[in-house]
Amino acid sequence: MSYWFRNDQRLPQARLAVASYIIVGMVGVLLLGFWKLQVIDSDKYAQWAERNRVRSIPIIAPRGRMLDRDGRVLVDNRPSFSVLLLRDDPALVEKNLPTIADGLNIPIEDLREQLVNTRALPKFQPIVIKPEASDADVAYIESHRADIPVLEMLSVSRRRYLPGAFMSHATGYVGEVSEQQIEASNGKLRPGDFGGKTGLERQYNDILMGTDGMRRVIVNSVGKEVDRLPSQEAIPGKQIQLTIDYDLQTVAEQSLGEREGAVVALDPRSGEVLAMVSHPAPDPNDFAVRVSKEEWQRLNEDEHKPLLNRAIQGQLAPGSVFKIVMATAMYESHAVPENMTIFCPGYGTFYGRQFKCWVYWSQKPAHGVVDIHRAVNQSCDIFFYTLGMRMGIDMISKYASGMGLGHKTGIDLPAEEAGLMPSEEWVERAFHRRWYPGETVSVAIGQGAVTSTPLQLARLIGGIASGGKFMQPHMLKDAQNVSEQTFPLKDSTVEKITDDMYGAINQGGTGASLKLQGIEFSGKSGTAQVIGYGTRDRIGKEKKFLDNAWFVGYAPRRDPEIVVSVLVQESGKHGGEAAGPVVRDIIKAYYDKKAKKTQGQYTAENKKYDIGDGAAPAASIQAPVIKPEAASGSADRPAAAEHQR
């Protein structure tokens, strides 16, 4: 034994005896407590236990609506019913399962699986067995309330979007929240909740989504409601007002029609998005309940990529629209004398390879002697090949990148793509090789590695025409902190480049057929010969992917109020022919509306729906029907937005 041990055997026996008494006393007191609860007050607690058969039925909070800039409803909700299964009495559930499966047309295996999957939840929480009850289901449940006490109907509100997939890429759609969303929500979301999956629904989910409430009723042992407890009211989501102009959006939808492509209309002074279209588009009403696996797979594998919002995710060669960047760089940098002229025979040899001008393919007469103004006006490729070769890729990249190409615009939509502006540094980083000077030649006419989204081009052209002031595009009307990027341009540069774009339409250029009386409609067409997706190499040679028609137009000539960027894919036509009329329709509609407003004729018909009036149905919108005046292709375009139900 160690030093500390004294082998002392004198134990405090008296105090140990006290400890024994304390133990007996302690247990006695506890037993008295149980006696009071279990014998004296037993009846009271037995009653309370019976009262405890509280059914908690959720009250689903409606999502906030989306309004256009004039307060017209773009997205709202419609009432609907879900079927709930109450599970507090497993034996009763088991007994009724075959009847329920039969009456509601649900395979009994599915029901059993759902019961197994939800075992972890407390039994007094009901589960949804059919999210969208048909009229027949509702009738069935109402008429069988007495004999099937375990069914309950839950009133829910489903999202209602305008028909015909109107604006559907911008609005996005809702669906059951994913596990990642639940984790990121800090306990606000639970499995089975609906939340925004894409577009504005996702971007502003926190505003749009309300907080669900709970209705609590006391039921007796056979499931009959005997009393109600204070309910927890649902807090509806807040509505948001968008910068979208319903009238312009309608024109854009109709004018693009069923062709694949995208439209973006911006107010370059503020960055407000006035219209955004991407076709083809799925109808988000189809996703408002639950999208089937097969349908989802079909949408994902569709080669026309209906789930892609081309306006912000379609990364394609900008084609000749890029020449505006080239011309701006030339005016601004003086790297090449401004009076440079070249001779265009329809083709030319650069770095040992022959490059063609577009007139060569179109079998039109060659451009002959060309200076910068004529080059923009006629979109002469040979001029810009030469210009690109003389400026070099780094200078091109400096200007293009400085004015936003290859960078996200920062629009308030999820999953925007950045496009690509190649540079020497980029090829070294991405491919570990040197830049081939020949590649500069392609980039100079907006081909090769350079890609951009329709939104980027709208921002680009709008910003240049605004004197180098680029506003961050956004869709929320009262957006805070709209960032403004300036790329200093000399007044003379802005004057020359805007005159060139004015000339392209009004002075016999490539967009001459688009002229609008009384409006300084300016712009630039583009026809890109390859598509910009990763599949370019595989399918790029097929004829139907031959051309992507672009047109970016704006008005008036300087400090524009509206800029519209249109992409029409696989049109086989020149940008001025295929995309130009869409731009013109929108710009014309913009000025028509402005004229009516100033003359007092136009009133926003639906302003009577005040904020907070959740019952206003979207269907009652009286949309002005605008007939596209464009000759090209309007006949075979069915009206995409038939809003008058």
Add this chain to the structure above:
Amino acid sequence: MRDAPGTTTRDYDWWLLAILAAICTLGVIEIYSATHGSSLVGMHLKQLRWLGIGFVVMFIVSRIDYHLILDQAPILYLIGVAALIAVLLVGHTRFGAKRWIPVLGEFLQVSELVKLIIIVGLARFFAEVNTEQLSLRDLIKAGLLVGLPLVLILKQPDLGTALVLVPLLVVGAFLAGLQWQHAAVFSLAGVLLVGAVFYPPVSRHILKPYQRDRITSFLHPEEDAKGSGYQLLQSKIAVGSGGFWGKGFGNGTQNQLGYIPVRYSDFIMSAWAEEQGFKGVLFALGLYMALLLRLVQNAQRAKDRAGMFLVMGVAAALGFHVLVNVAMVIGAMPVTGIPLPLMSYGGSATLFVFLAIGLVMNVRLRRFVN
């Protein structure tokens, strides 16, 4: 089986083992009843595994002469304090508190182990003091010995486990000859502290918000419909509605419908009382009383003061657990998160009890050894 030097297998406390086994059986039955229809199905088997490990651990601990263990008390104490600091630094957070460190693929609550170390440390301290009357100086020393780990456990935060250390000190000091003047002074201080905890203007400064909520909901359960007041109320409803005879195994509506909070662990006595009624409670609490009295008897027959302190430390810890947990179940104490020894589901807590009983067996085996 070869016996340890000077001991025989016959000397094991077979009565104690029988009581132990009976309580464990009640626990496993009720865990099964509380979880068989839910996603936690099979939990009783996990508990059986812990019990199996527990019996082995108890046997091993009983074979090592407790004097050797007491020899190492200072080192054990340092290890315990270091482990508590480690938990605060790198511990695993579950249910909002840092209490767990991973050991052998399971998460162990360090503070459970620390309880044992304090029992050993105090036994060594009081055996070493060895006077008829405990001087104030030694009392304060003992207080500091307990105070350091107590503060560290409070930091986790784990009020329940921290509180368990207090009766260890109280019982130890009492048996070591605590003088009534000191007892009076410290009781007064204790009463003031408890009063402060229940008096909002003061408690605001010393308790965490969730702890204050628990106190408030204990005092005014009806104001807190979904918080811990709700838990206490549901527990009382379960106990009360069980009546004298109980609703029968697997028939407790409070239990089966999930109204009783953590019905397989901290509130297992509530589930038991609902399904087995007052007669079942009488049986269960009778077993606990027998267990505690049996421990005191072992202390009375210990060979030396060191052994006596060791056994009474274990008795104090278990007794306090039973008192606080059962009082909570009948709504007479706030929710503290203290499990019911041997019945509540839980790995660390079960291991602690078996290690502690192992120490008791150890003392008993050597009562005739010189």
